[in-house]
Amino acid sequence: MDIQKRVDEINLQFNDNLKKTKLTGDFDNLYLKYFSKSSGATTLLLKELPKFSEEDKKKYGPLLNDIQNTQKEAIEQAKILYQTEQILSPLIDLTLPEKPDETGMLHPLTHIIREMNDFFRYYGFSVAEDREIETVEYNFRKLNLPEDHPATDLQDTLFVKQPNVLLRTHTSSVEARILTNYKPPIRVVTPGKVYRNETANKSNSSFFHQYQGVVVDKGITMQNLKATIETFLKFLYNTDIKIRFRYKYYPEVSPGMGADIGCTFCGGNGCEVCRYRGWIEVLGSGMINYNTLKMCGIDPEIYTGFAWGMGLDRLVMTKFGIPDIRKLYGGGMVYK
Ligand SMILES: [Zn+2]
Structure with missing residues (x-):
C-alpha cells in the first residue's frame, strides 16, 4: 500500500477517535490503540521504517516521528482538559460535605x-x-x-x-x-x-x-x-x-x-x-x-x-x- 495513503488514513482515524474519546474520557485505551508496542497503529508503521527505500526513509522518517509526537501530545492535552472539565462540571459540587462515616456504633x-x-x-x-x-x-x-x-x-x-x-x-x-x-x-x-x-x-x-x-x-x-x-x-x-x-x-x-x-x-x-x-x-x-x-x-x-x-x-x-x-x-x- 502507498505509504502516504496509510499515513493519511492513520491521521484521519486518529482524529476521529480522539473526538469520541473526548466525550468518554477513555484516553488510556486511545493511547494503546496507537502506541501499544505490539499492535499500536502508529507504532507498527514506524517499525516498518527500516524496510522503506532510502528515498522514503528520508521523506517519511521525520514525518512519522512528527505524527507520533503530535498524536501523543494531543492525547495528553485532551486528557488534562477532560479532567479539568470534570472538576469544574456543575454536576460535581465540591462544596458538598463528605459522605457520613458509616462505621457502626453501639445502641x-x-x-x-x-x-x-x-x-x-x-x-x-x-x-x-x-x-x-x-x-x-x-x-x-x-x-x-x-x-x-x-x-x-x-x-x-x-x-x-x-x-x-x-x-x-x-x-x-x-x-x-x-x-x-x-x-x-x-x-x-x-x-x-x-x-x-x-x-x-x-x-x-x-x-x-x-x-x-x-x-x-x-x-x-x-x-x-x-x-x-x-x-x-x-x-x-x-x-x-x-x-x-x-x-x-x-x-x-x-x-x-x-x-x-x-x-x-x-x-x-x-x-x-x-x-x-x-x-x-x-x-x-x-x-x-x-x-x-x-x-x-x-x-x-x-x-x-x-x-x-x-x-x-x-x-x-x-x-x-x-x-x-x-x-x-x-x-x-x-x-x-
Ligand atoms: Zn427537677
Whole structure:
C-alpha cells in the first residue's frame, strides 16, 4: 500500500477517535490503540521504517516521528482538559460535605447495659438472660402475684393465643426462673426487653427495657439491699448524687423500697422533669417475699434475699438527650 495513503488514513482515524474519546474520557485505551508496542497503529508503521527505500526513509522518517509526537501530545492535552472539565462540571459540587462515616456504633441501651454489667460483675454477680415469651406461672404466680392482682390485668399484659402464655411484663420472670433453677448463694443481674399493652407515644412504647437484680443467701438484710443500691446509683449517676429511700408496696417483695435521686435538672428546686417534686424515682426494690422463695423451692426459714428492678429507657433518654422513646427504637441514629 502507498505509504502516504496509510499515513493519511492513520491521521484521519486518529482524529476521529480522539473526538469520541473526548466525550468518554477513555484516553488510556486511545493511547494503546496507537502506541501499544505490539499492535499500536502508529507504532507498527514506524517499525516498518527500516524496510522503506532510502528515498522514503528520508521523506517519511521525520514525518512519522512528527505524527507520533503530535498524536501523543494531543492525547495528553485532551486528557488534562477532560479532567479539568470534570472538576469544574456543575454536576460535581465540591462544596458538598463528605459522605457520613458509616462505621457502626453501639445502641445507647447496649452501651448502658454493658456498663451496668461490668459494675455488677466486679461485685461478683453473674449476668443472666432468659425467654421473652413466658408462662403465667413464672411471670406472675411465682412472684406472689395472684390471679386477681391488678398487675395481671388483660389491659396491661400481652397474651398470646396459647392459654397462660404471654410476653413477659417484667424481667422479674427471669428472677423466678433463677430462684427455681439454682441453689443459693445467688447473685445475678438480668437485663432485657419487656412488653406491655401500651399505645405508643412520646414516652410510652409497647416494649421497653428493664434491669433486674437478685441476691439470695443466708443472713441477707435490708442493710445489704440499701448498700448495694446506693453504691450502684453513685456509680450510675455521680458520687455526690442525693439518694432517698422510701417505703413502697410491690407484691413481689416485702417490705418494698423505692429509691429516688435528687433531680439533676433543677437541683431539687422543682422542675417539669421531676414534676416539681425535686426527686426522681429510679428503681423499685425490696426483700423477696417469703411466699416467692417458697414457691421457687428455696427454704425461707434458712435464706433471705432482695431484688430490684429499674426501667432503662428513661435513663438512656436522659443520658443521651433523646426526647422521644420512639426515636430510641427507630432506624435513624439520633444520638451520638
Ligand atoms: Zn427537677
